[in-house]
Amino acid sequence: MTIHAANFHELRLDRLSRDFGTHNALKDVSLTIKKGEFIALLGPSGCGKSTTLNLIAGLLPATGGGIWLDDKRIDPLRPEERGFGMVFQNYALFPHMNVRRNIGFGLKMRGLPKAEIDKRVDEAAALVRLQSQVDKLPGQLSGGQQQRVAIARAIVVEPPLVLMDEPLSNLDAKLRLEMRAEIRRIHNTLGATTIYVTHDQEEALSLADRIVVMRDGEVRQVGVPEDLFSRPDHLDVAEFMGFRNVVVGRVTSVDGGVAQVSVGSASVTGRVRSAVAAGAACHVAIRPEDLNPSTEGGLKATIISTEFRGREFVGFARMQDGTDLSFLAHTKLEPGTSVTLGADPERVLVFGGGAA
Amino acid sequence: MSAVPDTIPLQQRLAARGVDGLTLLVLPAVLFLLALFVYPFLYGLVLSFNPKSGGALANYTKFFSDSFLYGTIATTLWLALPVTFLTLLFAVPIAFRVRLLQHQRLLTTLLVIPITLGTVLVAQGLLNYLGPQGWFNRTLLTLGLISTPIKLLHNYWGVVISLVITGFPFTFLLTLSYLSGIDPALERAAATLGAGPWQRFKTIMFPLLLPGLAITFCLSFVQAFSVFPSAVLLGAPAGPTRVISIAAYQAAFEEYDYSMASAVAMIMGVVQLGIVVLILSARGLLYRGPAGGGKG
Numbered sequence: 001m002t003i004h005a006a007n008f009h010e011l012r013l014d015r016l017s018r019d020f021g022t023h024n025a026l027k028d029v030s031l032t033i034k035k036g037e038f039i040a041l042l043g044p045s046g047c048g049k050s051t052t053l054n055l056i057a058g059l060l061p062a063t064g065g066g067i068w069l070d071d072k073r074i075d076p077l078r079p080e081e082r083g084f085g086m087v088f089q090n091y092a093l094f095p096h097m098n099v100r101r102n103i104g105f106g107l108k109m110r111g112l113p114k115a116e117i118d119k120r121v122d123e124a125a126a127l128v129r130l131q132s133q134v135d136k137l138p139g140q141l142s143g144g145q146q147q148r149v150a151i152a153r154a155i156v157v158e159p160p161l162v163l164m165d166e167p168l169s170n171l172d173a174k175l176r177l178e179m180r181a182e183i184r185r186i187h188n189t190l191g192a193t194t195i196y197v198t199h200d201q202e203e204a205l206s207l208a209d210r211i212v213v214m215r216d217g218e219v220r221q222v223g224v225p226e227d228l229f230s231r232p233d234h235l236d237v238a239e240f241m242g243f244r245n246v247v248v249g250r251v252t253s254v255d256g257g258v259a260q261v262s263v264g265s266a267s268v269t270g271r272v273r274s275a276v277a278a279g280a281a282c283h284v285a286i287r288p289e290d291l292n293p294s295t296e297g298g299l300k301a302t303i304i305s306t307e308f309r310g311r312e313f314v315g316f317a318r319m320q321d322g323t324d325l326s327f328l329a330h331t332k333l334e335p336g337t338s339v340t341l342g343a344d345p346e347r348v349l350v351f352g353g354g355a356a
Numbered sequence: 357m358s359a360v361p362d363t364i365p366l367q368q369r370l371a372a373r374g375v376d377g378l379t380l381l382v383l384p385a386v387l388f389l390l391a392l393f394v395y396p397f398l399y400g401l402v403l404s405f406n407p408k409s410g411g412a413l414a415n416y417t418k419f420f421s422d423s424f425l426y427g428t429i430a431t432t433l434w435l436a437l438p439v440t441f442l443t444l445l446f447a448v449p450i451a452f453r454v455r456l457l458q459h460q461r462l463l464t465t466l467l468v469i470p471i472t473l474g475t476v477l478v479a480q481g482l483l484n485y486l487g488p489q490g491w492f493n494r495t496l497l498t499l500g501l502i503s504t505p506i507k508l509l510h511n512y513w514g515v516v517i518s519l520v521i522t523g524f525p526f527t528f529l530l531t532l533s534y535l536s537g538i539d540p541a542l543e544r545a546a547a548t549l550g551a552g553p554w555q556r557f558k559t560i561m562f563p564l565l566l567p568g569l570a571i572t573f574c575l576s577f578v579q580a581f582s583v584f585p586s587a588v589l590l591g592a593p594a595g596p597t598r599v600i601s602i603a604a605y606q607a608a609f610e611e612y613d614y615s616m617a618s619a620v621a622m623i624m625g626v627v628q629l630g631i632v633v634l635i636l637s638a639r640g641l642l643y644r645g646p647a648g649g650g651k652g
Binding site: 094 | 417539541542545546547548549550551552555559560563564643645646647648
């Protein structure tokens, strides 16, 4: 394998900002990415994740802050001078060039001799398992194959950084799983550094070494997938990580990292994730799979419906104040009946703020 | 089994081939085309083989034996081809620039105004502007760049300038629309792969634009080839800009020989068709698929 990643230590975003007119798409984003890392930028659409990627690639000029590759400032450089590989959401393959010329394009622009280009294109095509397709035009390939060409084209130039902008969003569910594994395999094989933009938290959790959760143009939390999944610092992040049940309550007591919260007439115990004080309003977040019908007291609600999901039932219920809850049950529950839902305090998160 | 009829109703078979009630809507257009294009064309064709005197081919023999007549083909080509190239040469870079502008509408409107003015008004303006006492020459004289006025009217250059001005908006608009059809992500992808502006143009944008440019060339060429008003108003219609349409006009309205005029018109059509076929068959060698970068 002669294709390997270029050498550097770290990429640093220093208070990076971008305004579109009056709209602040990105506000003071600072982030350090180490060589070899797989970083996922995760967030809902409009959170600034694609803007961040375009700023790193040089496709958009920053309106504040800087980007540093080790001790070299790269944000004044044009995209063609940065030499990062980028995989676009719609692949952006050159439709008039066959797969071989598409993959070899970056090498040709670097003025490499033809023999060298051919050799490396063959290797890249082998890496993405497209050896037999190199003479076809992109239009003759399936979506998954086009995506592989786009990846091969980006990595064949041995970029210090591979940028991927929602590369799997145009593929069907099965192919998406396959390509996800493929992308991670290629990343590991090359020892590449990858920044991967996605709005799919499952994709981010399964692929990334570290996840950067973004919201409204700001970084909310950075962490390894396990941490973000079980210990989100923000209610936003928690909601994004599958804590779909959010109820409003009032803190009755705080002891160490554990808080007692009264919700209506019920009382819930949970782990404190952001500053709370006794007597103040708070939010309680629970994953549907951690919320089950209970005999030991808990949130009282009325069943709206249940759906059969194979091993268990997913139930939907409404509390007296109108908050909807979803939960997991082992038996089918009749709509209209009352239910008491409880959760393991270890798996209940309490966030300060909110009005109750 | 035999109860099933083995013939499909005619109506259904026609519908499968795209012929149904809606097809009737094409009738007005067909009638229009027949009345205003096919009939006059065939009438002219037949007329051209019925000369005032001599055999069926007498008009054509006359045309190709008189240098004053057959010379007009070269004269017209010598005007129309450079003018078409020039308009494309202006239109392509301007379209590349305008495509990136925020106030694209405003600029496009400004550039398109000459289309609405018409050839005669432009010619009238140029007569004033480019004349020996016009602003153009006076400015150059005042600046001391020239000592005698440059002659830009009533010769080849007058016609070229006016044709470029009147032909440009059309060429530009067509080029701009072809250019807008190319996925902007392709250029960005090329940039991230290390291609500078010139390489991006040369390897990505131009090859994808070329099939569209070929069509633009044909349409602009046909427009320029049938030049008449500016050749008369700004050119030297007796000499260097005696274009083929002037020959047809003179045959029809000065010699009252409609048969000869029809023959000239037919020859004009054949020359145009020849160039267009040449360009389009060259275009057939190019990549003509979608100019997008993959799935939408």
